[in-house]
Amino acid sequence: MYLPDFDYYAPPDLVEACQLVREFGNSAKILAGGTDLLHKMKHTELAPEAVISLKKLSELKGIRYLPGQGVIIGALTTQNELADSPLLHRKYRSVCEAAHNMANNQIRHIGTVGGNIVNAVPSADLPPILMVLGAKVKLVNIDGERTVPLDEFFLGVHQTIRRDDEILTEIEIPDQKTTGSTSIRFGLRKSGALAVAGAAVAVEMDGETCRSARIVLAAAAPVPMRARAAERLITGQQITPDLLEQAGAAAARESNPRDSIRGSAEYRRDLIRILTRRALHKAITEGHV
Amino acid sequence: MNDGYNVIGKSVGRIDGKVKVTGQAKYTGDLRFPGMLVGKILTSPYAHARILSIDTSEAEKLPGVKAVITHKDVPSLKYGISPARWDENIFCIEKVLFVGDKIAAVAAVDEETVYKALKLIKVEYEVLPAVLDPLKAMDEDTPWLHAEYPHNINTEIHQDFGNVEKAFAESFHVRTDRFVGQRAYQSPIEPHSAISMWDGDKLTVYSSTQSPHYFQYYIARQFGLPMGNVRVLKTYIGGGFGGKLEPTGLEFAGAALAKITGRPVRMFYDRHEMFAHNRGRHRQYMELKTGVDKDGKILGVYANFLMDGGAYTSLGVASAYYAGALLTIPYDFANYRFDMYRVYTNLPACGAQRGHGHPQPRFAFESHMDNIAHDLRLDPIELRLRNARKPGTITPNEFKVNSCALEAAVEKARAISNWDEKRNNLPKGRGIGIGLGAFVSGAGYPIYRTNLPHAAAIIKVNEDGSSATLYTGAVDIGQGSDTVLCQMAAEAMGYTFEKMTIVSADTEAAPHDFGAYASRQTLMSGAAVKQAGEDVKKQLLELAAPSLGINVAELDCRDEVIYVKKSPEQQRTFAEVAREFFVKKGPLVGKGSYTPPKLGGKFKGAAVGTSPAYSFAAQVTEVAVDPETGEVNVLEAWDVHDCGKVINPALLHAQVHGAFFMGMGESVWEEVLFDENGKILNANLSDYRVPTALDMPQFHSELVDSYEPNAPWGVKEVGEGATTPTMGSIANAIYHASGVRIKSLPISPEKIWRALKEQREE
């Protein structure tokens, strides 16, 4: 296993990075942590002409809060930085937990939140929790920028609305009315195992009544999947254990998992039922955890 | 002076600890020699195919490529680690037999060039139907892999002791269960590598190997060299677990490439190639039938097994015999029948993996025992105690068991795990299970027929007595044999551990030893080392006696002090006498060698499973099973071992911890998977899931008193035996926790989930 030949660029700022990305188009690949890109290149699944590293773009790192707007997470923020962020711990511990429970320490140390999103695989751990919190992503190219809901970002496995000349620069978690959020993943060992299935939820509770809910499933479809039927089932309703079980069953029904060496579609579907129910219960009773 | 031991029985620090933790230790793959080339092997993309042509011309033209070789450039002599079935060639000649079979090799100036060159070799194949299902391998219309082995039967065993049918007829209860074990892989942390270089007609091979001796033997045989012209040595090894016992092809290809190019050649496998080369655990189909009387005493056992050997024999003949042979050790019964077929399939060859052939049958038998206990409404521990082997007994297949503290081990495991309380009172979803284990402390016979001693040792004391060097062929693959053997040498000499150095596993610098397998070194290499140490001591005492004006018999030496036993204040130092020895008589050298006594019966296959001593273990595991998802959480485990006198308790407990870790992986997670064309689907550590540190439970490793009369200082093995009880104990705990009995390994969450679902729907 050996990396194929490629030209390497590490532009000093975002403008130059955007120029390079425009110039090379789809013959280049953007490098963040490289935990996915380099793996694919070694296994000859990708052979880009050029690799454009973002490592010098310090403006894409870090997590801050903009009052009146929300939490801004730089695309190059590593998963461990996400897991350890005091700011996120205070506001949405659920995001820290999701980052902490994914991959393994080595990967989290170098893997970035941007890479985890743009990579666009169904089992990715961060998109579901960010989506239920209504996150938006900012895409920048040499001509300007656009901000899109993460909900609309994914089109298929390794397919997104990102154009070849765009760099994902930041993720924004807007200020919330939600009262709780969490994600539960099912992996086949305690570390270093991709999720066989996962469910992230965010709820806005008013006493016993659920005002609104978002549910996003991992490894349940080609993209991180909104479980809309399940959401509808509980929205505006008094929450009871039975209703949560029904919501889980609805999520399982609308999901479309596939067979793989990590689990059969049938197993995954039932896991989705269980995880959705448990996640709802947890977010409703424990808050942002 | 105290009466106990001064060096053994203590947890001295590892002799290689500092260089390893500081990163100074150089493994084979780290070594660099002037002009060294890098080599790699091209392997087959098909599971079964005829080779029509191989065109290496484009690869040869690539700048930086120094040699490209195929079967035409190497001896065509067949080899294998089991002499009964030599069935491998260095490179395939007519057919490839699995995805990963060896076709050609390249040596070039660097890795990048090698990989490019491999892609330029053009091989034309005629793809043949592949045999991937071991259960169909022997069918009438299934193609044969090897013309010499009709119907793909690689090994066939039929052993019958006593009268099993009569025993079943007389039984109060007879039960049959069928189990399946999976293909597992050793996954040592260090990938295989070998560096070969020639000086005239002398070949030196640095290899990441468990046995320089077998490598030397087979390399010499392949290239028609006297063994003295082949030097095999190792530096440090990052684990083997059975996967580095036999030549891997890297040594042969590397030696041929080094000869042609006149330069050292470094060959290596990457993680994927390790899985493809394999030699890991066989997939076994195990049917067990057992008859018991009304008290649960076992009257007879019939084991009817089939194993998927993959494309070649590897160590599989022994694996096949071991699978049945060792079932007779932990429990005492008189009637036993064992049938086994080991079949060829177009999959990577299987071999010896920690516990060699035995862990899966042990899993099957321990699960079967729990089923019988359930049928008889007996506590599983009670049933085991009623059948546990006792010391000084002989098994139906004629293995003589001297020391055996199994009953004590079971009782202790029961006590420290709080079994009696937990077994009946654990909350729903929690369970506790027991499994017993046993293993040989070294095989009674070597792998090929020879009358060489099994182990030999030399100790040379430095001229001024300030240090001593142990030379041994024993191989430290990470288990700590260098440390343990130096402790033994120092103890026998009356010396101190801190002043010992060791030269091990170098066929030129150290005397012969068969190597690290069959859990043999502490007992066997240890016996040779003890003798060498005593030889040193005897020579010193003989020299010292006149100067102290006393008879030799009244002297002893401990902790570097030679003293008169009755009046210890009369003494001289070891160093002073050693120096005097050198001045007067030349080098002070002690020698030792070990050959086991003649062991075993006369029937076919009687040799496999013989050993001077057997270790025993009882292991209790507590688990939680999620009743909805089937997720298994191993919470705590208790292991009690009977492994004779312990030389280094810390190393011993580390072995037990490591063995539990591996056994746990095979119980719940690990399985090598293939697609419908015989390609491995999970040849990486992401999807071949060995447990992580986070998965390891709280673990208690304890001992029972035991002394083995057949061994130096009463030692026995721990390395492999410790793996044998784990799968059974976890399987039984899962059953206790979930109420479903999963009969195939690994006991994955999905299998539990499915079984629970079926149970609910019934």
Ligand SMILES: Cc1cc2nc3c(=O)[nH]c(=O)nc-3n(C[C@H](O)[C@H](O)[C@H](O)COP(=O)(O)OP(=O)(O)OC[C@H]3O[C@@H](n4cnc5c(N)ncnc54)[C@H](O)[C@@H]3O)c2cc1C
């Ligand atoms: C052992 C192992 C375990 C893993 N476990 C998990 C797991 O449990 N859960 C999980 O979700 N993932 C897991 N992964 C997958 C993966 O590594 C992670 O998803 C990681 O977050 C990717 O981030 P990165 O920064 O390394 O991305 P890179 O590999 O650098 O990039 C990934 C892709 O995104 C593109 N890209 C990256 N950043 C940007 C940007 N700012 N703008 C535009 N395009 C960009 C790259 O061009 C590339 O196509 C695992 C990987 C490994 C090797």
